[in-house]
């Protein structure tokens with residue numbers, strides 16, 4: 143499994159960080175987890191082929207997580223060699239979002255099909271299984287847990303405030319990619335602090351922690367320091383175009 147961070151930022155413009163998006167490449171199946179504004183261009187910068195994407199999973203439809211979906215679909219539409227299906231997954235309202243936003247902007251596509259799936263019902267794809275849980279945020283939002291056929295698991299919290307339910311959902315994951323919008327103190331509403339991310343990682347016993355979703359004013363080093371008060375495993379500060387390869391043990 144190779145994970146490329148396409149965007150480690152949030153909804154405010156930043157010179158260094160794009161909006162949330164991660165490319166998860168398995169041997170025969172490639173997903174985007176979130177597709178925030180600029181994600182398609184970030185794929186080009188990372189040397190990734192947008193035509194290879196099999197599935198886009200949206201944690202929620204805020205523009206910093208979903209703003210580039212129409213751009214991606216448009217790019218695929220004008221690539222006649224693209225024949226394979228695109229799966230678009232999100233919460234139970236994803237069908238309406240796709241019609242009202244993407245179809246409205248891009249129109250119908252003829253060279254490939256789009257299959258919209260409700261990830262709240264779970265998803266079984268080639269090489270990967272996806273489970274979700276509803277998380278507290280200012281819009282309906284999901285955390286996603288991807289489990290590969292070799293048994294590797296990665297949790298993306300998406301945007302979320304603290305909830306005890308995340309501990310069981312993240313339990314034993316090999317990697318946790320967490321919303322660390324600020325370092326410590328009162329969290330931004332609907333987001334976690336680095337300290338809470340560390341507490342979650344420690345309570346859930348995850349193998350490795352990625353802190354991400356940094357605002358321009360957030361100091362990632364402070365997030366890491368706050369996180370370390372609880373979690374003594376490996377901590378990675380997400381950066382755009384960072385690539386992490388995970389091997390099944």
Ligand SMILES: [Zn+2]
Pocket residue numbers: 152153162204206207301355
């Ligand atoms: Zn966000």
Ligand SMILES: [Zn+2]
Pocket residue numbers: 202204279301
């Ligand atoms: Zn959000």
